[in-house]
Amino acid sequence: MKMIRAVLRPETAEGVAEALANAGFVSMTQVHVFGRGKQKGIIVGTVRYEELPKTMILMVVDDKSVDDVIDLIKDRAYTGNFGDGKIFVSPVEAAYTVRTGAKGL
């Protein structure tokens, strides 16, 4: 299992979630976060915004679905400008469902 954390533009996150749900990856967690990238925020006029609002989508999927999910996110979150976001993939050793206590997704 892998945990996929995608930090995206808030306005694209809804479309990404919809596309993922249509492809069968319904379960997800959304966190509203603030962050910046290599460009150190943006400069609008004379004001520098150091931290920009982003939406982090967090989901755990099977190893074989990772590439599909990444492709879907890339497809829907792409605008071509700086600030489209990043996707991080990290290992997950086990998952439990609290309601049943069963192991697995």
Add this chain to the structure above:
Amino acid sequence: MKEIIAIIRPKKVGPTRNALEQLGFPSMTATAVTGRGLQRGIAGEVNMDCPPELLAPNKPGGMKYIPKRLLSIVVQSSDVETVVKTIIEVNQTGQIGDGKIFICPLDNAVRVRTDERGESAVL
């Protein structure tokens, strides 16, 4: 060291915290998050009674994302089983939406105050 990420009901945070404290795991990080599971949020549950012509056509009612708390707890590898068992015991209501628990490996930890590294940086 393992990181236990538990996504649970907001009102169960207190009982979970108390139960873990009793066992000697007082430290945790909690984040307010929203999410949904295989049931695609809550369909129709928070709808009011109103004439159908007032509703947006072709739009499902209910909540798309449900408020949850994400707890992140870092423990020694040998304690994972105990903590998971406790979280499941406290949070189990038998209804859909009880949450999920994920166990993730962790390479290192640093205690900022003393610059301790590794296992001793975790409680």
